[in-house]
Each structure stands twice: as structure tokens, then as C-alpha cells.
Amino acid sequence: MSGTRRRFFQDAAILGVGLFGWRENLQAQEASRGAALDERHRRGATAGSPHHTRTLPADSNVREPFVAMSTPDVGDMPSAMDNGVKVFQLVAEPVKKKIAPFKTIDAWGYSGSCPGPTIQVQQGERVRVVFENRLPESTSLHWHGLEVPIEQDGVPFISQKPVAPRETYIYEFTVHQEGTFFYHAHSAMQEMMGLVGFFIAHPEKNYKPRADHDYGVILQEWAVLPGNTVPNTASMEFNWLTFNGVSAPMTTPLLAKLGSRVRLRFLNLGMDHHPIHLHGNQFVLTGTEGGRAPESSWFPMNTVLMGVAQARVVEFEAKYPGAWMIHCHLPHHMMNSMMDLLRDRQIQTADQTEARAVSQMQSLAASVPFQHVHPSPVAADAESVPGFPQDAFMEMGMDEVVEKPETYGLPKNWSAGMMGMMTMVRVLPEKEYEAILERKKAMSASTHHHES
Ligand SMILES: [Cu+2]
DSSP states (O other), rough: OOOHHHHHHHHHHTOOOHEEEEHHHHHHHHHHHHHHHHHHHHHHHHHTTTTTTOGGGOOOOOOOOOOOOOOTTOOOEEEEEETTTTEEEEEEEEEEEEEEEEEEEEEEEEESSSEEEEEEETTTOEEEEEEOOOOOBBOOOOEEEOOGGGGGOOOTTBBBOOOOOOEEEEEEEEOOOOOEEEEOOOSSHHHTTTTTTEEEEEEEEEOOSSSSSEEEEEEEEEOOTTTTSSSOOOSOOOOEETTTBBBBBBOOOOOETTTTTTEEEEESSSSSOEEEESSHHHHHEEETTTTTGGGGOOEEEEEEEOOOTOOOEEEEEEESOEEEEEEEEEGGGSSSSHHHHHHSOSSOOOOOHHHHHHHHHHHHHHSOBBSSOOOOOOOOOOGGGGEEEESSGGBBBBBTTTTGGTTTTTTTTTTGGOBSEEEEEEEHHHHHHHHHHHHHHHHHHOOOOOOO
């Protein structure tokens, strides 16, 4: 659309025109440009396909039903259809985020969630995001990996004027791609405050082989100085590591039925790369932030290096029953440096004694009911060994604090083995799998708790 029309459209949106108002605008907009830009984008992806002449996604009957991705501990952004357009209302705002049972931070997120709720659409759909800025400063939304017209790219000063506090801005485009994309603020410090979320474009025709379970995990890291709740976005030292906004053992285990095919999608938007490792299974890399990879390129692996700004999709057959860990393998990301909780020292062990360690854990335990006793045995002469304790002093059993249907049936003190950037996939025989689903249903019925 022309710059004049775009400005008119944006100004109209800012003035708060209702649904009818934007529809009229959009119709005018469609008529004026004949959807030429979007058609060009669509053709790019579907050249040679019999469907490329389609102009309205709503008329499409080529889309197969898909298995929606689940984003544990985050959930989905609801949508509504408006005249064939899938509409999402997204609000950028400050969010109090409990990242561990004993740590709540002042993050920024979208629509009450950090990371932001997952947007799920299907290839070919037209999408409108009504974006409201309730942050104290200007921002914008960038569609990472999506091939959208330049005026939808969400870069302040380059492709649009910044969205000022209290303003509403409307993004609208047709999604001609399939894959794992994300949305985020296009501002370095805002990204490190948590402003990111998944944007999943399911393919028109299901991927082959079809996955029975599809899970999304967002990798983030936080620098929260002692006694502080606000992430230090200028820091290069990160002391809290999260999957979907929470540290283990708060991460909700992923459930998979024995014999099913599982798809895991990871997204990294931080300052570090993370080697994500799956125990006891081999997976294949089936996609990146650019979309599905051809099957001829798949090879077995069990650790996928998550570079910054990348998405990686892996799949495996859940052949082996068990609680299989999924975690970043950087040693310091398999824990949180709890210097802000321990206060009197940073994590180091040279002058550590068990008595001191236990006393520190005692004082920490006063603020949250976890068990600080060592779940694993220590040697009788442990104190005489230089370097003791290492892991023993960090063992924090808090099974009850983090209990939820998905943790049902795990061995006692399981939570003492879970720290930092960790979760697990629980491969369960059908009966046990169904029993946990029943518990989930009962729980959501009794609490109306929003779960994906
Ligand atoms: Cu890591």
C-alpha cells in the first residue's frame, strides 16, 4: 500500500476505530493494491502448486487438520476470525514472572505472559495482529523468519515508526511459509527483558512422518543482581536459565505416549548458544528457523546446538519408557547461580564446608519449603577432601512445591536432580499416560487454570 494510505491506516488505528473501521480500511487497502505484494510473496512459496491462484485463505480447502504445538508453562494466544482473517490481540506489558519457586522477577512480556503466548496459524492464512503497547517506552513487533512485506517487518525507524506507549498498531500479512518462527521486539535490551514468543505456521499438508506430540520450548537467560528483581540487560553474566520462562524443577515435564512420534521445537533468543541434549534417544533435525528440512538431510544426533536467533526442530520415536532429560549441557546452565539468594558469597567451593553449605541452604529453605538435606549420601570423611562439597550442597528436593499432574509418579526427590535449563520428556505406557491426562483434566476443571 502507499505510504499515505499506510499512515492513514495506522493513524486510524491509533484513534481507536473499531472492528468495522479496520475492515473498511482493509477492504480499501485490498482494492487499491490488488493484494499485489502479498500475491508476490505467496507465489514465491507455492510456484508450481495448483493452489497458487488462491486469493483468500478462507476459501481454501487444501489444509489438513494439524496437531497443534503445545508450549508448556506458556500457552497459546487466542484468536478470532474476522472475514477470513485470523486476528490476534497482543499486548506488550510488564509481567511479574515467577521463574523459580523462590524467585520472581520483573520481566516484560506479551499479554500477561513471559515469554509471550504462542501464535499458531496455518500456511496460507491471512493474519492480523492488533498490537497494543503498554510498556513505558516505544517498541514494535518483528516477525522473525517470516517473509512479510517490508512495512510489516517491525523495525523501528526503518520499516515503521516506533509504537509509542498506549498506542495500537496493526500488523497484517499472509503466511505463505510453514515452520517455526518467532515474534520479538526489535530492540536489544527489550529482547533481554523477555519480549519474545513463538509464531508457528503449520503446513497446509501435514509433515511426513506425522508427529503425535509437538512441543515448543523457548530458551532464555537472565542476569538478576543480588537483591534485585529487574533483569540487568547490560550484563554478560547470566545467573538464571529458563525453559519457557521457568527454571527446573518448575519446568512442566513433556508427556509422550510410548510408541508415539515426538516433535520438539526449540527457540533461542539470548546472549549464549545452548547445546540441548536429550537422554536415552536419538533424534533427527527436521527443521530450522527457515522451515522443514528435506528428509534426505536428516541424520541421527542427540544434542542440537541452539545458536542465538535460531529455531531447531527435532523428532524422535518414543520407543523407551522413562523420564528422559532434555537440558542445556553447558555445566553452568544445568544450575542457576544463586548468588542473589546466598548473598554472602558467589558460587565457589574453595572455602566451603558442609556446615556452611547446610546453613546457607537452611536460610534459603526458610523462604520456601524445600528439603535441604542431601538426598544423596556423602562420605564419612567428606570434610577432609579438598573441594567438598560440589554438587552435594546444591541438592534441593522440592517435589511438593512443584507438584503438578505431569510430575505424578516420578521417583521421590526427583526435583533434586533438576536445575536451570532443564526439563524432561516422560515416555509413558498408554495406561500411565492416560492416568496423567485424567489428572490434568480434573485439575483444570477444579482450578480453571489456563494450560496449553
Ligand atoms: Cu546453555
